[in-house]
Amino acid sequence: MVVISAFNEADIAEAYRIFKTSRPNPWTYSTFEKSALNDFSLVAKENNNIVGYVLLSSVLDESTIEDITVDTQHRNKGIARKLMEASFDLAGKMQQQSIFLEVRFSNNAAINLYRSVGFELIGERKNYYDTAVAIDSTTQATQKNAPAAPRENAYVMKKVL
Numbered sequence: 001m002v003v004i005s006a007f008n009e010a011d012i013a014e015a016y017r018i019f020k021t022s023r024p025n026p027w028t029y030s031t032f033e034k035s036a037l038n039d040f041s042l043v044a045k046e047n048n049n050i051v052g053y054v055l056l057s058s059v060l061d062e063s064t065i066e067d068i069t070v071d072t073q074h075r076n077k078g079i080a081r082k083l084m085e086a087s088f089d090l091a092g093k094m095q096q097q098s099i100f101l102e103v104r105f106s107n108n109a110a111i112n113l114y115r116s117v118g119f120e121l122i123g124e125r126k127n128y129y130d131t132a133v134a135i136d137s138t139t140q141a142t143q144k145n146a147p148a149a150p151r152e153n154a155y156v157m158k159k160v161l
């Protein structure tokens with residue numbers, strides 16, 4: 001059974017591992033930790049193992065989904081939907097009026113997920129996302145003469161609670 005709860009300090013390292021495996025340009029550990037330990041973020045556990053999480057932030061009565069990720073072996077089992085529904089319950093209890101998010105144009109799985117739980121498309125942000133950074137495999141330095149990586153547009157979506 002999947003259980004949804006607030007993050008404990010002890011959950012952060014494993015959640016960050018899941019985050020890093022799903023992102024070309026992951027945030028730093030400390031940025032992730034700060035977001036995970038706020039009052040809105042939630043973690044999903046099955047048999048006490050972390051299988052996914054959702055990170056939210058809030059300003060006044062508006063929340064933002066900063067990230068949602070389910071570990072690759074546990075996808076397509078309804079865990080992201082559970083995390084979203086638990087977030088709506090929590091945000092409602094915290095007097096939030098609406099939830100916003102940005103999502104890459106190419107991320108069909110996430111776009112379908114958001115639509116299926118009631119988010120509507122309200123706008124676009126041009127060149128919002130980095131794509132993979134060119135790294136020199138011997139020096140680990142970004143190649144000085146590498147052409148600028150193309151950037152990707154984002155959809156902006158909103159759900160009224």
Ligand SMILES: CC(C)(COP(=O)(O)OP(=O)(O)OC[C@H]1O[C@@H](n2cnc3c(N)ncnc32)[C@H](O)[C@@H]1OP(=O)(O)O)[C@@H](O)C(=O)NCCC(=O)NCCS
Nearest residue numbers: 068069070075076077078079080081103109110112113116
């Ligand atoms: C997007 C993601 C969180 C979905 O997690 P999940 O637990 O597999 O999703 P669920 O099983 O709860 O699926 C809920 C709905 O999402 C949509 N969906 C999920 N995976 C999908 C896929 N591969 N293709 C198309 N739609 C998909 C469907 O509408 C699905 O509803 P349905 O099962 O009734 O068709 C997961 O694929 C993931 O972690 N991706 C990498 C991280 C990421 O891109 N996060 C979003 C950042 S904006």
